[in-house]
Amino acid sequence: MNRRWRPHWDRWLARRIPASGSVRLTQRRIFIVPSRVGGAFMIALGLMLLAGINYQNSLAYGLTFLLASVFVVAILHTYRNLAGLTLKAGGTTPVFVGEAGRWRVRLESSGRAHQAIALGWLPADLQSVDIAEQGSVTCELNAPTTRRGWLRPGRLRVESRFPLGVLVAWSWVDLDQPLLVYPRPLPGELPLHAGADQQSPEQGRLAHGQGADDFQGLKAYQPGDSRRRLDWKAYSRGQGLQVKDFASYSGLELDLDFEALDGDIETRLSRLCHWVLMLSERQQSFALRLPGLYRAAASGDAHRDACLQALALYGSPP
């Protein structure tokens, strides 16, 4: 599309098919044009018509007209295959930068069956699903993630070329389904806040040292050990159930601080992300300090997710 017209087109589309968690494809929302195969089909029909004209053969005329009529009738069928379909946002799972983002989209039929419905984000390949009569299908769509924050993948293309492939009916749907992308975790030294608890710079160094070599080795599993720390790789090698043993920081009040790190913002956030994951895995209580934001020390999945979200959205407008 022409760059100049793009904003106009987007605004027009936003009015016609507003963002919503549930979109029913109706006449106003479906576009339909002949596909490239349809163009080839028309050229073939033209040649057949030429044969009919030059040989004055009524049956050649007849077959040409029949196929042309099939083409026209296919407009209704192609449209019908898309119409009446409802797309619903099926939720997302947050991912880290670099992982494939996953969106779940639920397709519901309100009557007839829909065959070979393709959906996805262009220019990537579309995913094709069939929906049974009155049935529904949830499909998972993937898109690459390149930066943290809310990822809005743009309008979802839903298209159908069924039955003949000579026409393509499509719609651009915005399911208003942003995906939260966390920073990419980056291992490094433990960035502890200096000052609040009046620790000396030496103590800070010490803590860094400990952080660098926190993994102390494997020990045999004892009932009561956290299952999250099971070393499944070792188990699969036939070494029995073993638990990763980490140095404990229980004696320290851990306070992860953005300012305690050097480098650009993204690297700092990545480091913090790594430690949020690490400490959460060890069920260690920690606090998180970002410029303009402080999360008091706590532990657990909710705390972890809140911290990750804070990291993901740092610097973006509220």
Added chain:
Amino acid sequence: MSALPTIPRISLTWLLVAQALVILPLLAHLPLWILALWLGCAGWRVQIFRMRAAFPTAWAKGGLMIAAGLGVYFSRGSLVGLDAGVVLLVAAFLLKLLEMRSRRDALVLIFLGFFVVVTGYLFDDSILVALFSLLPVTALLAALIGLQQSAIAQRPWPTARLAGSLVLQAVPLMVLLFIFFPRFGPLWSLPGPNDKGVTGLADSMAPADIADLSRSGALAFRAQFEGEVPARSELYWRALTLERFDGRRWSQSSLAQSPQTAQWQAAGESLRYSVVMQPSGQPWLFSLDVARTSLDSTRLMADFRLQRNRPVDRSLLYGVESWPQAVREPQLDAARRAVTLQLPADGDPRTREWAAQLKREHPHSEQLVQALLRHFNQQPFSYTLRPPRLGRDSIDGFLFDTRSGFCAHYAGAMTFVLRAAGIPARVVAGYQGGEFNPAGNYLQVRQFDAHAWVEYWRPQIGWTRVDPTFQVAPERIEQGLEQALSDEQSFLEDSPFSPLRYRQFAWLNQLRLGWDNLNYGWQRWVLGYQGTQQLELLQRWFGQLDGRLLALVLVGGGGLLLGALALWLFKPWQRERDPQQRLFRQFARLLARQGVHWQAGEGARAYAARAAGLLPAQAAAIEAFADLYEARRYAGEAIADAQLWRQLRLLRRALPWRLRVADKRTQ
């Protein structure tokens, strides 16, 4: 294109079926090795699908292509022309299946298949072939649908059913296009199929040729009269005149090819009729004497035959007006006289002598002809399709020794005698009689009705038709060949299953005549529906016709048909039965235009309140409708729907035209 490049199973299945169906009706016109190629390719392809064989290598493909090209060259004698072209097309259609890997290949194959079906029509356009071709077309469409289906679909039948229903739904639109789509003349001339198998009259005749024709029950033409059908003994359908005799064969003279105008004067009543001719591969048309036709590029030649400027290689419809009592060529010019008195320099001495003797006895040509006819009638001549072989002097042998033969013998011998006696005469070849089909009120004339008779010339009176066969076997003229041969049992003896042999069974005969009537209609209204025919029909329906009206009818009619189909497909009356629901939906649509979208599960009251908040200027109108709607729907008050609609109209008027609240909000 779609993500899956491979060809789904269903599509491949239907492609294989389609290929068989496409080729089947063409087999009679294809060399035998095509059959072997087809079986080989299909088998190989199935093995590839079952992972038991590999795709052909580039070498194998090249080899197969060269082999197919050579095969075409050796079986057709060339690589150009329609016959060779069709074989090449079919070979490409078969080989493409083998090397087909991607969806694009499959598409090419499907389009090729449609082309092969069209070329099949050039060889045979009968009603059965046309109906049969719906099968390969449906199978090809099923293959096209199969390409679009996801790989989960496994059963082939629903795909074919869908293809079939698409074809059925397309039929009304196709009929509309067929009737109204303007027909053009050929844009450039193309070679037609070489119909070596077509039987019919040729431009020269030895008696055995007519005997060959008499063994064929194939249709030559059908004729429909406006008004009474003339008596059978008057139905002499002229095709051409044979004026040159070389002692063995009668053939067209070179004079017959020169463009002269026929000299004749209309007299008496005229007959009007139309003829639908089967392809004959020859340029002459069949007519009663003396004919005038409206068909373009056709003229009446000096020997009173109708001649077209190109051979009739597909069935042809033409209207004719004939004057049977017309005076033909009252003055004979010298060239024509010489041609119609021509005899070989020697041979048949006994006949020449007898002719001289007749000439002495009967100085007037009229008397001489009568004497000759009496001779045939009274001497022991017999009518048979199995005459004894004749020696070198064939006319002598026939007249004085064997005395048995059929029309060609009698006509040839009589013309010889007349010429030897100095009377200009010639053999006319054509058809005589025909079978009346009461179901369709027309005559059907078959190859076994082929006949030869004599014309002789007298000053002022011109050419007069005389038929010596009538003297020997009057039943041949009055009833037909079957009756003339009833003793001999030689009627259609080579075709024991021809329904024509079983005319004595009434029900079978009814069936046969009904079927022929259907074919006649097919030829007249479908195959013959070209330029003039279309123009006549459309002018009868619409009076004056122009391109704009035609386009209007095509577009308007097509729109109506499509609309009806859409109604039938979508059944909108089943979608929203509840009128109040419809009202609310309309309400939501109005507000959505202003950027206030109804959310699933939101009540009417809450939605109206939200909308009123965002559109304060129209709050009153919005609330008014919501109140009325609630009262009607939930409190069950007796409020007419019309009142609600009125309220909705008020709201519509109150709302500005597409004020973009939503956009303002986001900025």
